[in-house]
Amino acid sequence: MxxxxxxxxxxxxxxxxxxxxxxxxxxxxxxxxxxxxxxxxxxxxxxxxxxxxxxxxxxxxxxxxxxxxxxxxxxxxxxxxxxxxxxxxxxxxxxxxxxxxxxxxxxxxxxxxxxxxxxxxxxxxxxxxxxxxxxxxxxxxxxxxxxxxxxxxxxxxxxxxxxxxxxxxxxGGGGGGGTTCTAAAWETVRVYDGSDTVSYGGHTWRAKWWVTGDRPGTTGQWGVREDLGACPA
Structure with missing residues (x-):
């Protein structure tokens, strides 16, 4: 598109x-x-x-x-x-x-x-x-x-x-607000390998193993992604 x-x-x-x-x-x-x-x-x-x-x-x-x-x-x-x-x-x-x-x-x-x-x-x-x-x-x-x-x-x-x-x-510059997430934004249809990182909801997430489709933060403590914490302001 x-x-x-x-x-x-x-x-x-x-x-x-x-x-x-x-x-x-x-x-x-x-x-x-x-x-x-x-x-x-x-x-x-x-x-x-x-x-x-x-x-x-x-x-x-x-x-x-x-x-x-x-x-x-x-x-x-x-x-x-x-x-x-x-x-x-x-x-x-x-x-x-x-x-x-x-x-x-x-x-x-x-x-x-x-x-x-x-x-x-x-x-x-x-x-x-x-x-x-x-x-x-x-x-x-x-x-x-x-x-x-x-x-x-x-x-x-x-x-x-x-x-x-x-x-x-x-x-986007010129004042307060926002974060400086360095990882790319999570994409629904992308395939991620273990250790790949994404940004979502102002946090950085690391895949524990091969994953696609699972939204960061929705699979719990034992889920497929590890929350590495909030991106710095």
Whole structure:
């Protein structure tokens, strides 16, 4: 997937809704969501934060194209639009990887990323079917502090798109915030050998043996990765 336009992006905690519409829950057909950096949808699905219906439907935030909010006016997804829950944020350095996980691989028109309603990056999907996971690199140079990215996956053959907000802090220079993780960001579909290191959630993780797909921090003390600690600020 090639980039039509690519500029600096940052991530941050979800805030109040920018736009809300009414859309029946039955219109959601289960497609995909952002798993990295860890989105509120992912945190709900993983049980990191106690949520309602979205816990079971992280993939189903499907709405008409052109919206700019996280929950789309669904009563059961409204919590995604607020800051009343202890959403975790992801510290990043000057770049980070956005990874979408798909449960239905629809032909893609494009993927767009927004901060405060302003489009800051776009990747052309060429109306092709994506893989099970798609990762796109974002440049954070010049962004610091808590921001918010709204990620939008537009489907080619319908009037709908899938929406996912991402929370974190940017550390792209010019002030506080962020970390200096030196290991590359964890990628869902990459194969890692024992001793390979990755960065995820502001920590560095080392594989204990061959591994692919297992998200750092989700397999417990005896899991496949060792937590080497937080990246320095």
């Amino acid at each position: 090639s980039a039509k336009r690519r500029v600096a992006v940052a991530v941050g905690a979800p805030v109040g809704p920018l736009l809300a519409v009414s859309l029946p829950a039955s219109s959601a057909s289960a497609h995909g969501w952002v798993t990295l950096p860890t989105s509120p949808q992912e945190q709900c699905a993983e049980g990191i934060v106690a949520c309602g219906q979205i816990t079971y439907e992280p993939r189903s935030v499907e709405r008409p194209k052109g919206l700019r909010d996280c929950g789309g006016g669904h009563a059961q997804y409204a919590e995604l639009d607020g800051d009343g829950k202890p959403w975790r944020v992801t510290p990043v350095g000057t770049s980070a990887t956005f990874t979408w996980h798909h449960t239905a691989r629809h032909a893609t028109s494009d993927r767009q990323y927004f901060i405060g309603g302003r489009k800051i990056a776009e990747f052309d999907g060429h109306s092709q079917q994506p893989g099970a996971d798609v990762s796109q690199q974002g440049d954070f140079a010049g962004f610091t502090g808590r921001q918010k990215v709204l990620a939008v996956w537009s489907i080619s053959d319908t009037a709908h798109a899938l929406y996912s907000c991402v929370g974190g802090t940017g550390g």
